[in-house]
Amino acid sequence: MLQYEFMQNAFIVATVISILCGVIGVFITIRHLSFLTHTLSEIGFAGASFGLWLGWTPLNGMLLFTIFSALAAGTANRNRPLKSTVISLISAFFMGLGVLFLSISQANSSYATNILFGSIVGISNHDVIQILLIALGELVVVFLLYRRLKFTFFDPLGAQNSIRHSWAINLLFLIMMSLSVSVVSQIVGSLLVFALLTLPAAAAQFFGRSTSSLIGLSIVFALVGTWLGLFLGYLTNLPVTFFITTVETIIYLGSALINKSLTLGIFHKS
Amino acid sequence: MTAQALIQVKNLKMRFDQHLIFENISFEVLQGDFFCIVGPNGSGKTTLLKILLGQLTPTSGQVQRQVDNSKIGYVPQFRNLDIEYPLSARSFVALKLSHSLIPWLSRSERQLVQNSLAQVHLTSKSSFRVGQMSGGEKQRAYLAQAIVNQPEILILDEPTASLDEHAKFLVMDVVQELNDRGTTVILISHDSSVLQRFGKHKLELTGAKD
Numbered sequence: 506m507l508q509y510e511f512m513q514n515a516f517i518v519a520t521v522i523s524i525l526c527g528v529i530g531v532f533i534t535i536r537h538l539s540f541l542t543h544t545l546s547e548i549g550f551a552g553a554s555f556g557l558w559l560g561w562t563p564l565n566g567m568l569l570f571t572i573f574s575a576l577a578a579g580t581a582n583r584n585r586p587l588k589s590t591v592i593s594l595i596s597a598f599f600m601g602l603g604v605l606f607l608s609i610s611q612a613n614s615s616y617a618t619n620i621l622f623g624s625i626v627g628i629s630n631h632d633v634i635q636i637l638l639i640a641l642g643e644l645v646v647v648f649l650l651y652r653r654l655k656f657t658f659f660d661p662l663g664a665q666n667s668i669r670h671s672w673a674i675n676l677l678f679l680i681m682m683s684l685s686v687s688v689v690s691q692i693v694g695s696l697l698v699f700a701l702l703t704l705p706a707a708a709a710q711f712f713g714r715s716t717s718s719l720i721g722l723s724i725v726f727a728l729v730g731t732w733l734g735l736f737l738g739y740l741t742n743l744p745v746t747f748f749i750t751t752v753e754t755i756i757y758l759g760s761a762l763i764n765k766s767l768t769l770g771i772f773h774k775s
Numbered sequence: 776m777t778a779q780a781l782i783q784v785k786n787l788k789m790r791f792d793q794h795l796i797f798e799n800i801s802f803e804v805l806q807g808d809f810f811c812i813v814g815p816n817g818s819g820k821t822t823l824l825k826i827l828l829g830q831l832t833p834t835s836g837q838v839q840r841q842v843d844n845s846k847i848g849y850v851p852q853f854r855n856l857d858i859e860y861p862l863s864a865r866s867f868v869a870l871k872l873s874h875s876l877i878p879w880l881s882r883s884e885r886q887l888v889q890n891s892l893a894q895v896h897l898t899s900k901s902s903f904r905v906g907q908m909s910g911g912e913k914q915r916a917y918l919a920q921a922i923v924n925q926p927e928i929l930i931l932d933e934p935t936a937s938l939d940e941h942a943k944f945l946v947m948d949v950v951q952e953l954n955d956r957g958t959t960v961i962l963i964s965h966d967s968s969v970l971q972r973f974g975k976h977k978l979e980l981t982g983a984k985d
Binding site for chain 2: 715
């Protein structure tokens with residue numbers, strides 16, 4: 506399987522993206538930002554089709570739209586979270602915009618499927634390098650700002666008095682979220698970024714008791730999903746995305762079940 | 776020898792739009808003091824705290840502080856970490872040690888975390904999840920985080936609200952112990968049973984009359 510270049514590329518990208526999702530996802534889930542992640546990915550869909558229309562790669566179009574949206578959301582709403590109705594409105598508008606760009610770019614329907622549901626085995630060498638650079642850049646930023654990010658995200662009220670410019674950290678994180686959404690879309694598609702950005706981190710919450718253990722578990726859960734997904738996709742010729750989302754769902758449900766039985770066990774003992 | 780004034784407030788006035796919160800507030804908090812700010816809901820207690828912390832600018836008046844924010848431990852009201860909150864008490868306390876660029880804690884930082892958990896009598900529960908602790912234990916975990924980098928002033932906003940009598944005095948006894956060891960305490964409360972037993976100086980906010 507690994508003798509094929511497209512499979513090598515797929516495994517490299519899947520590994521790096523799983524690590525990125527493991528790290529970023531922990532901060533997304535603790536602040537309950539999953540819905541915003543989904544909105545960003547729908548904005549990304551519009552960006553990808555816009556890119557297609559202009560003859561760019563979908564990834565570049567996606568980056569442009571999501572980063573711009575993150576900057577707009579972060580600067581307009583320093584103190585107030587966006588209302589869910591406003592988020593729904595933005596999602597709907599951008600999905601519509603995406604359909605328009607796809608239509609006027611006269612791309613065939615397989616492009617739309619690739620953007621919406623992912624096409625990891627069709628990834629080019631150029632894309633691999635760009636994805637690696639983005640992911641690496643994000644991981645370096647998280648490494649350097651790790652303690653500040655931790656405090657701001659895991660205890661925003663407590664951090665208020667200790668961390669100056671916590672709004673800047675929030676804005677920076679929004680930008681990192683957009684970058685992550687854009688690169689993760691390359692694997693699972695913009696409609697299913699949830700599967701890697703939030704499910705592994707949410708499953709990790711059942712077991713982890715420190716930020717580092719949450720991140721470690723979340724990376725492992727994401728890796729199991731992407732590696733197994735690629736392997737099963739190769740064996741069966743069915744979509745990789747289907748396997749990744751299924752494995753991640755099973756991991757989440759299994760973790761919830763184990764956690765429940767552990768809790769009940771403790772009650773029985775006492 | 777008279778104690779040094781760590782905070783001096785003169786003729787403070789605060790107004791939000793047309794609404795006067797308070798005016799003519801003057802007081803000083805001395806080193807080693809246990810200073811209570813009391814008053815009914817809406818009298819501006821939390822607003823006054825936020826001014827002392829530099830989070831709000833008063834409409835007029837002066838606030839002089841001899842210590843900067845890094846030497847102030849603050850326990851805000853309404854933390855409300857829910858049952859799903861994953862971090863252990865140890866990890867939660869360590870969050871406050873946020874100014875280093877190195878992701879992992881040094882040995883001396885781990886020691887600081889242990890010490891502050893010991894000071895609030897939570898050593899045996901340091902690996903328990905904060906979200907699953909009782910109200911009183913949670914409050915002591917918040918306290919441990921506030922004192923982890925050994926602040927000169929500890930500011931507490933209604934730390935005993937929604938606690939039962941037993942838990943309330945467990946928390947306040949810890950605060951008293953910290954004060955006995957030299958930490959200056961500023962406490963906001965409207966709990967008369969707490970205020971009868973604790974505090975050296977009191978400032979009463981009555982609420983503006985307009």
